[in-house]
Amino acid sequence: MKRGKCVKCGSTNVRRGPKPNMWRNSTGMIPLGSAWGTNVGVRNYICADCGYVESYVVNDEDREKLRKKWKLASERDDD
Numbered sequence: 001m002k003r004g005k006c007v008k009c010g011s012t013n014v015r016r017g018p019k020p021n022m023w024r025n026s027t028g029m030i031p032l033g034s035a036w037g038t039n040v041g042v043r044n045y046i047c048a049d050c051g052y053v054e055s056y057v058v059n060d061e062d063r064e065k066l067r068k069k070w071k072l073a074s075e076r077d078d079d
């Protein structure tokens with residue numbers, strides 16, 4: 001998707017949203033699941049033909065928060 005091609009339908013009509021901005025919250029946020037203020041901003045890529053959406057945490061500091069806070073998807077889900 002980042003290279004402009006939809007992974008679902010193959011269309012090249014992929015649109016990129018604005019960079020995340022914590023103050024305006026204009027693009028979308030993922031809550032980390034604890035106290036206030038622990039959201040990470042995402043940048044969205046949307047296929048304008050089929051509507052598929054991909055979101056990326058583009059900030060490396062935010063990705064580090066996720067690495068510390070969230071479990072690997074391959075771990076047993078016992079929550």
Ligand SMILES: [Zn+2]
Binds near residue numbers: 008048052
């Ligand atoms: Zn598509």
